Amino acid sequence: MICSLRSGATFAALALATGCSTLDNTPDLAVNPRLYVDVDYASAAPGDVDVFVAPTLDLRDAAALPAHDGGYPIRYGGDEFWLRPVAVMVGDVLVRELRHSDIFGAVVERAGPETVIMKPSLVAFTVGAQEGMAGSMAFAEVGLRVEVLGPVGDGGARPLWHDQVYANRQQTQHELRPVSPYLLVGRALQTTMSSALRALDGSNVARSHVPVDTPPLGDPAARPLGR
Numbered sequence: 727m728i729c730s731l732r733s734g735a736t737f738a739a740l741a742l743a744t745g746c747s748t749l750d751n752t753p754d755l756a757v758n759p760r761l762y763v764d765v766d767y768a769s770a771a772p773g774d775v776d777v778f779v780a781p782t783l784d785l786r787d788a789a790a791l792p793a794h795d796g797g798y799p800i801r802y803g804g805d806e807f808w809l810r811p812v813a814v815m816v817g818d819v820l821v822r823e824l825r826h827s828d829i830f831g832a833v834v835e836r837a838g839p840e841t842v843i844m845k846p847s848l849v850a851f852t853v854g855a856q857e858g859m860a861g862s863m864a865f866a867e868v869g870l871r872v873e874v875l876g877p878v879g880d881g882g883a884r885p886l887w888h889d890q891v892y893a894n895r896q897q898t899q900h901e902l903r904p905v906s907p908y909l910l911v912g913r914a915l916q917t918t919m920s921s922a923l924r925a926l927d928g929s930n931v932a933r934s935h936v937p938v939d940t941p942p943l944g945d946p947a948a949r950p951l952g953r
Contacts, residue, residue, distance in 0.1 A: 754809040755912060756818035762912040764823060767923045772828035773932025777874075778837035779824065782817035783847040785871070791852065803853040803907060813848045816870065816915065820846055823919050830932040839878040842887075842931060847871040849891060853907035860900040866911035868918045869893035874931045876938075887931045887938045892922040 755762040793800060805812055825833050830842070837843050850869030855862045874888035894917035896910040930936040 752809060753807055753908075755815045755915065756810075756822070761909065762819060762915055764819075764826060765916055765920045765923065767823065767827045767920060767927075769828045769927045771933070772831075774831045775842050775932045775934055776832045776834045776838075776840070777824065777830040777842045777844050777932065778834050779817070779821050779844045779846065782813040782820065783845075784811070784813035785847045785849050786851060798857045800856045801854055807908060812851050816848055816851070816868075817846060819915065819919065820870075820922075823923060827923050827927070829923065829927045842877065843875040843884065845873040845875070847873070850893060851911070853911050855907060858900040861903075863898055863900045864905055864907040864910060865895065865897035866907045866914045867893065867895040868911065868914040870918050870922060872922055872926070874926070874929075876931070888926065888929055890922075890925060892918045892925070894918045894921070 752758045753761075791800075791802060808815065821833055824830060824844075834841060848869070849871050850867050852867045853865070855864050869891055870893070871891045872888065873886065875884040876887045878884055894914045896914045896917075898905055898910070926932070928939070930938050
């Protein structure tokens with residue numbers, strides 16, 4: 727059986743454990759800098775192509791999560807901890823990071839024929855703890871698939887310019903009192919966003935009249951992490 731690790735009501739206690747007197751206890755990755763800090767990536771050659779970012783789809787498969795590893799039980803944190811749906815928070819973070827990065831000319835609210843369309847999908851967002859002989863090991867994992875469709879071409883079709891999964895896993899050693907996995911997931915999201923922004927910038931999907939260059943779909947660096 728997979729049981730819940732924490733509930734949203736415990737967030738204040740989690741934050742107080744950091745020892746800071748002025749706290750933001752909002753359980754929302756997109757607004758709480760204690761949980762997530764922007765990666766502050768800026769393109770050295772800002773793009774001139776506008777992008778429309780579609781709402782982030784939640785494609786996580788809870789049935790695929792293992793309940794045990796090496797004979798020790800794994801407990802997962804539930805989405806009820808968060809103030810808003812996880813995919814919505816991640817989508818808000820992605821849009822903000824794109825706007826600050828100058829990779830694209832602008833992030834627009836509506837897509838025209840010349841606008842590039844980005845379709846993000848959340849394929850992993852997991853927090854949990856694994857019990858062991860020496861205590862618990864906290865972990866968090868994020869996986870974000872980013873698809874980019876080019877401008878409308880002949881026949882009304884949009885070419886697929888970019889399709890990669892960016893992922894990161896954070897974990898502690900087995901300890902009696904490990905750091906909360908809800909704090910670790912912010913680090914995993916930071917690393918995931920950094921990888922995605924750098925890859926998008928290098929792919930030239932945001933620069934007109936420049937050949938698009940993306941890594942092959944089998945690139946190990948872009949695969950979701952496994953256990």
